[in-house]
Amino acid sequence: MFKDIADPVHGLIRLTKVEAELLATRAMQRLHNIHQLGLAYLVFPGANYTRHAHSIGACHNAGRMIDAIQRNADHELCKKYHEDFSKYRILALLHDIGHYPFSHATEHVIADYFTTTSGSTSLFASGKGVDQDQQPAPKAKQYRNHEEMGAFIIENDEEVVSVLKSNGYDPVEISERFRLTKPEYSPLSGIISSELDCDRLDYLRRTAMNSGAPYGSVDISFLIDQATLDNDGNFCFRGKAARSADHLLVSRFYDYMQVPFNKTAVALEWSLMESLKLAFGLGLIKPDAFAMEQRVSRGSDWQIFDDQYMFASFRKILSESTLSPVQADHLNAIACRRPAKLIASWDTLRSKSQSEGGADQYTEHAAKRKTLTKITSEFCEAHGLDRERMYVWECKVKFTKDGSDDDVESSDPSYFADGVHILDEKQGRARRLVKRGDMLVSTLSKAYLSGLRIYYMPERGDTKHVGTISQEFIAFAKDRFDLPTLP
Amino acid sequence: MENREIALKLVLDAIEENTSIGTVSDRLRLQKAIYICQEMEIPLGYSYSWYVKGPYSPSLTQDYYNLNSSLSAGDNDTKGLQLHPDLIERAQRVKEALLPPPGVDDKPHWYEALCSLHYLLKASKKPVAEAKQFMRTVKPHLNDLLDRAHDRLVQMHLV
Numbered sequence: 121m122f123k124d125i126a127d128p129v130h131g132l133i134r135l136t137k138v139e140a141e142l143l144a145t146r147a148m149q150r151l152h153n154i155h156q157l158g159l160a161y162l163v164f165p166g167a168n169y170t171r172h173a174h175s176i177g178a179c180h181n182a183g184r185m186i187d188a189i190q191r192n193a194d195h196e197l198c199k200k201y202h203e204d205f206s207k208y209r210i211l212a213l214l215h216d217i218g219h220y221p222f223s224h225a226t227e228h229v230i231a232d233y234f235t236t237t238s239g240s241t242s243l244f245a246s247g248k249g250v251d252q253d254q255q256p257a258p259k260a261k262q263y264r265n266h267e268e269m270g271a272f273i274i275e276n277d278e279e280v281v282s283v284l285k286s287n288g289y290d291p292v293e294i295s296e297r298f299r300l301t302k303p304e305y306s307p308l309s310g311i312i313s314s315e316l317d318c319d320r321l322d323y324l325r326r327t328a329m330n331s332g333a334p335y336g337s338v339d340i341s342f343l344i345d346q347a348t349l350d351n352d353g354n355f356c357f358r359g360k361a362a363r364s365a366d367h368l369l370v371s372r373f374y375d376y377m378q379v380p381f382n383k384t385a386v387a388l389e390w391s392l393m394e395s396l397k398l399a400f401g402l403g404l405i406k407p408d409a410f411a412m413e414q415r416v417s418r419g420s421d422w423q424i425f426d427d428q429y430m431f432a433s434f435r436k437i438l439s440e441s442t443l444s445p446v447q448a449d450h451l452n453a454i455a456c457r458r459p460a461k462l463i464a465s466w467d468t469l470r471s472k473s474q475s476e477g478g479a480d481q482y483t484e485h486a487a488k489r490k491t492l493t494k495i496t497s498e499f500c501e502a503h504g505l506d507r508e509r510m511y512v513w514e515c516k517v518k519f520t521k522d523g524s525d526d527d528v529e530s531s532d533p534s535y536f537a538d539g540v541h542i543l544d545e546k547q548g549r550a551r552r553l554v555k556r557g558d559m560l561v562s563t564l565s566k567a568y569l570s571g572l573r574i575y576y577m578p579e580r581g582d583t584k585h586v587g588t589i590s591q592e593f594i595a596f597a598k599d600r601f602d603l604p605t606l607p
Numbered sequence: 608m609e610n611r612e613i614a615l616k617l618v619l620d621a622i623e624e625n626t627s628i629g630t631v632s633d634r635l636r637l638q639k640a641i642y643i644c645q646e647m648e649i650p651l652g653y654s655y656s657w658y659v660k661g662p663y664s665p666s667l668t669q670d671y672y673n674l675n676s677s678l679s680a681g682d683n684d685t686k687g688l689q690l691h692p693d694l695i696e697r698a699q700r701v702k703e704a705l706l707p708p709p710g711v712d713d714k715p716h717w718y719e720a721l722c723s724l725h726y727l728l729k730a731s732k733k734p735v736a737e738a739k740q741f742m743r744t745v746k747p748h749l750n751d752l753l754d755r756a757h758d759r760l761v762q763m764h765l766v
Contacts, residue, residue: 243694257691
């Protein structure tokens with residue numbers, strides 16, 4: 121039995137019996153209600169596709185990569201992994217099953233919550249000096265990231281376990297492959313988790329198609345067809361795909377800057393994170409690992425834990441809680457699309473510096489961030505503004521991941537963990553794309569985009585003073601800081 | 608510094624590991640030291656998987672690059688935060704676990720042996736003999752350290 125699904129990015133996608141059955145489980149249906157791009161659809165109305173559609177696309181890409189590997193790689197080597205191929209399609213389909221509502225924003229807030237919250241969850245001393253009344257420090261991680269949640273669901277969700285078992289798959293083995301805990305499983309894991317994996321190759325095209333910002337429209341079809349394994353079984357692409365891979369990495373940069381890091385999308389995400397903190401703080405949502413595991417155990421509780429669940433929680437807070445004006449403004453920023461306003465921006469391409477020994481550093485960005493944070497606090501004090509209404513946003517957009525230094529050799533643990541690898545046909549070995557002098561990314565890997573912006577949350581959405589605050593801030597900072605690139 | 612960077616810095620200070628990431632050996636040392644910290648109840652929240660040199664956490668990589676950048680920019684402001692007293696106590700035990708045995712001069716190799724063997728036993732759930740055999744196959748440079756690494760894991764109640 122097969123199931124055919126029409127998809128706007130890839131055309132007709134064919135799922136196998138086990139894949140179709142997995143797709144019908146509550147845990148996968150839940151992904152219909154988790155937006156891939158968080159609140160970006162409030163800026164790009166078409167960018168409202170979900171992790172459900174994306175998961176099907178990732179599964180399709182994984183299948184095509186596996187087909188390509190079987191065509192392109194050594195046949196004896198392929199035989200070794202033949203039984204694993206269907207498992208990697210399943211892993212691709214399930215790769216986002218553990219995502220929280222609003223995906224990465226929520227995960228970030230949860231991680232921060234358990235690092236900084238006082239009491240029994242904190243890693244830090246509760247006050248100055250030793251506090252006799254402080255709760256004991258936690259002994260284990262208090263929360264699960266989305267990958268750990270995914271592994272837990274694969275092993276414990278009643279429906280997922282049942283589908284896997286009835287189709288001859290061991291849920292524990294699938295979960296172990298998901299978490300990369302077995303060293304023997306590593307070679308093909310690049311299909312699921314690498315800089316050019318089945319996930320990213322779907323995400324870029326799907327975002328380009330849905331948002332209307334076409335920067336991720338790259339030739340993924342050709343790229344996928346060049347997937348292969350080197351003589352040691354490492355996942356890589358054939359030499360002729362180098363240019364296409366190079367193009368994709370550069371396109372990814374434009375995609376990040378145009379869609380997730382769009383000025384209004386960032387403002388909305390700030391309000392989302394503040395609203396999530398509020399929901400956790402009020403006890404409306406328990407973000408700890410035990411609470412999440414209980415949701416999964418109850419099945420339907422995990423199924424309803426989606427973007428809409430969070431919106432309902434935010435509405436409940438708005439109508440029933442006593443809130444500070446800033447808290448109310450953040451909740452209304454989402455509910456009524458009244459985002460904070462950008463008052464100055466210093467998005468700048470900078471060169472990485474090098475530490476002793478040659479590791480990449482982002483010293484200039486870190487120094488600018490520190491200064492800007494200080495100036496912002498001083499500005500608020502000097503102008504009688506509430507510091508809680510100002511947000512120093514920062515990002516570092518890299519063309520390749522950290523650990524992907526030019527000088528990293530295959531003995532470095534990061535060599536195959538990150539980066540794009542291209543087959544050296546003569547040697548039969550996968551080599552880093554950034555080592556090729558004819559690739560744009562070889563030069564760009566020495567640079568990064570240092571994003572620094574100041575946002576202001578107006579009171580009750582009243583934006584009439586924003587222009588003045590922006591001018592005053594720039595005037596206040598001009599003796600100690602560069603002139604902003606925007607506005 | 609961000610809170611994650613502060614927590615990482617304070618823990619590294621507590622176990623007396625410097626924050627340098629200049630060389631492959633430095634990065635390996637930090638990866639493995641934090642791995643042992645987490646196994647000894649200092650929960651920094653990093654997830655580890657098996658890579659070329661044993662347990663490796665990509666998110667820790669991002670954090671120590673950020674920490675290193677902050678420190679080199681002169682930002683060593685820990686916002687007045689101090690490590691929880693319980694964690695400082697646990698850090699003493701971590702130092703004991705990581706201390707290379709007499710005659711072992713190559714600290715990164717020792718850390719690699721200790722953590723790789725631990726990961727194979729606990730996360731990969733391999734029996735001791737199989738884990739050691741696997742190590743001998745993929746990490747022959749650590750052969751001389753295997754038995755002592757296992758003894759240390761037992762001594763510290765890590766397996």
